[in-house]
Amino acid sequence: MTTQEIVSKLWNLxxxxxxxxxxxxxxxxxxxxxxxxxxxxxxxxESQIPEAYRWDALIAKSGIDLKKFYKELLNHLGENCTxxxxxxxxxxxxxxxxxxxxxxxxxxxxxxxWFSAREEGLGNLYEGLLEKNxxxxxxxxxxxxxxxxxxxVMTRLxxxxxxxxxxxxxxxxxxxxxxxxxxxAGQTDDFFDLDAETAxxxxxxxxxxxxxxxxxHRLALMNAMLHNMxxxxxxxxxxxxxxxxxxxxxxxxxxxxxxxxxxxERATRDDFTFPTSNKQLNFLQHIYRSLKTDGKARAAVxxxxxxxxxxxxxxKIRIDLMDKCNLHTILRLPTGIFYAQGVKTNVLFFTRGKxxxxxxxxxxFYDLRTNxxxxxxxxxxxxxxxxxxxxxxxADDRHSIQDERWNVFTREQIAQKGxxxxxxxxxxxxxxxxxxxxxxxxxxxxxxxxxxxxVDLLQSVVNELKSLQIQEV
Numbered sequence: 001m002t003t004q005e006i007v008s009k010l011w012n013l014x015x016x017x018x019x020x021x022x023x024x025x026x027x028x029x030x031x032x033x034x035x036x037x038x039x040x041x042x043x044x045x046e047s048q049i050p051e052a053y054r055w056d057a058l059i060a061k062s063g064i065d066l067k068k069f070y071k072e073l074l075n076h077l078g079e080n081c082t083x084x085x086x087x088x089x090x091x092x093x094x095x096x097x098x099x100x101x102x103x104x105x106x107x108x109x110x111x112x113x114w115f116s117a118r119e120e121g122l123g124n125l126y127e128g129l130l131e132k133n134x135x136x137x138x139x140x141x142x143x144x145x146x147x148x149x150x151x152x153v154m155t156r157l158x159x160x161x162x163x164x165x166x167x168x169x170x171x172x173x174x175x176x177x178x179x180x181x182x183x184x185a186g187q188t189d190d191f192f193d194l195d196a197e198t199a200x201x202x203x204x205x206x207x208x209x210x211x212x213x214x215x216x217h218r219l220a221l222m223n224a225m226l227h228n229m230x231x232x233x234x235x236x237x238x239x240x241x242x243x244x245x246x247x248x249x250x251x252x253x254x255x256x257x258x259x260x261x262x263x264x265e266r267a268t269r270d271d272f273t274f275p276t277s278n279k280q281l282n283f284l285q286h287i288y289r290s291l292k293t294d295g296k297a298r299a300a301v302x303x304x305x306x307x308x309x310x311x312x313x314x315x316k317i318r319i320d321l322m323d324k325c326n327l328h329t330i331l332r333l334p335t336g337i338f339y340a341q342g343v344k345t346n347v348l349f350f351t352r353g354k355x356x357x358x359x360x361x362x363x364x365f366y367d368l369r370t371n372x373x374x375x376x377x378x379x380x381x382x383x384x385x386x387x388x389x390x391x392x393x394x395a396d397d398r399h400s401i402q403d404e405r406w407n408v409f410t411r412e413q414i415a416q417k418g419x420x421x422x423x424x425x426x427x428x429x430x431x432x433x434x435x436x437x438x439x440x441x442x443x444x445x446x447x448x449x450x451x452x453x454x455v456d457l458l459q460s461v462v463n464e465l466k467s468l469q470i471q472e473v
Contacts, residue, residue: 001113003121007128013108016101026095028133029215032222033074033092034058034109036085039122039226042114048085053077059110066106067099087235088221091214123178123226130173130219146175146255146302147337153386154253154300154347155179157393162188162198164206164250169238169286171209174220176253178227181207207231210238210246212257239282240268247290255302256283258343273320276313280304284348285317288325291352298351302333305344308421315419322360322411322419325350329393332367332424334385336375344369349393360411364398365424367405 014027022030040046041055051057053073061069071094078089096102117125127148134145160166160180168176184202185191191199207224208231211217217235224233236242257279272285280303291297307314308330321327329349338345353359366389375381392401398408407424414421 001116003117003125003128006112006117006125007132010129011132013105016104022095024133028129029218030096032218034106036088036222038109042118048083059106062103063099066103070094070102084221084225088218126223126226147381149381149383151175151179155183158251158253158298158300160184160251162194166207166251167249168209168254169246170254170256171211171220172216174209174223177207177209178223180253181227181229203228204230210234210236212237238286243269243286244271248292249290250292250297252287252290252299256280258304274313274316280307281314281317288321288352293352293354295354301348302345303348318419318421323357324359325352326359327363329364330421331389332369334369334372334375337381362408362410364408366392367424367426370426370428
């Protein structure tokens with residue numbers, strides 16, 4: 001059984017729970033509680049779990065006894081354990097009322113082909129479930145789930161290296177950091193090419209994040225554990241004073257949440273130079289301030305269009321960004337790749353400078369939005385969609401790239417446009433441009449000339465016919 005087949009089987013169990021009023025997101029959270037115990041058994045990692053509350057104890061129960069024991073188990077693991085176990089189960093409760101439904105889930109999980117799952121990677125299995133949840137619109141999870149294809153592109157271009165500290169300040173289910181971890185692992189033969197100290201650093205410290213939503217934080221912890229990652233994932237708000245300590249990073253990869261703070265209130269951070277109620281602008285401030293000032297620290301960030309043109313504090317933040325960092329590339333993303341369909345997004349790539357002024361000289365734009373096929377569930381985003389962009393991004397001489405979607409603006413040109421970065425979109429073939437329409441006077445005169453020519457031609461035909469009639473007479 002492939003991982004995909006296992007994911008489908010687990011996902012279909014949700015139908016069993018629909019009568020209990022369980023949402024997709026609640027189901028994934030519930031699965032997390034149960035899968036953790038099973039996966040701990042499968043990987044020989046049960047030492048952190050008291051023997052009385054391990055998988056074998058759970059599978060031995062049935063009916064009302066099972067439901068009662070399961071509630072007791074959730075409470076005990078959340079209150080009396082330590083480390084990741086406590087973090088995952090803290091405040092945990094079940095939404096499953098019907099004992100037979102709970103039993104069905106547990107026995108189905110126990111009966112899966114876990115040998116194949118281990119071979120393909122338990123982390124891949126869990127990520128498959130998270131992706132299923134994100135693709136199910138009713139779950140609302142797509143609001144925080146970034147397509148894996150986009151994550152991989154951003155990670156490849158950021159090129160995290162062994163020994164570097166990577167962070168996601170709005171980490172969701174930890175997808176960016178897992179991709180960064182896999183990238184470094186792929187470059188180092190699963191860390192075997194590294195010395196013991198660096199290999200340990202990669203596992204325990206290199207990849208960190210913060211997540212505001214408690215249930216999503218649980219999913220992130222589980223995801224990290226299944227990928228053998230022990231870096232700190234903090235439950236909290238990066239835009240509060242808790243986020244002030246998040247700094248000194250080599251790489252930041254993230255897709256911050258869209259929208260304004262609740263009630264239009266400003267971030268509670270007291271160290272932002274430009275306070276605003278716009279979440280993305282606050283996250284942007286946090287990100288470029290969190291990077292090391294060694295001239296090498298870099299970020300790739302998904303942000304909506306409004307960040308590119310917002311005036312007031314928005315303009316000041318963009319100026320500050322372009323001063324402190326080399327904002328070298330902006331990718332205009334296609335529409336329809338996120339749950340919130342109408343939102344237009346971009347990826348900003350920038351490197352923090354050693355000095356705080358004059359780091360951006362020119363900004364390259366790649367338009368992957370205009371004249372693109374409609375993307376969505378039936379036509380998903382694929383790696384090949386990014387091939388031309390990656391080629392342009394990686395080119396030794398960017399000016400040599402012949403691609404109409406690839407354009408550059410100098411810092412001076414951007415300043416002349418009011419420091420707006422809403423640039424680089426090519427002509428939309430579906431829209432008639434007034435400037436491309438012919439001059440109406442010229443068109444009228446041309447039409448008259450053509451009509452006169454046609455009249456002359458008709459007149460000559462008539463004359464020819466008349467002459468033929470005369471000859472016949």
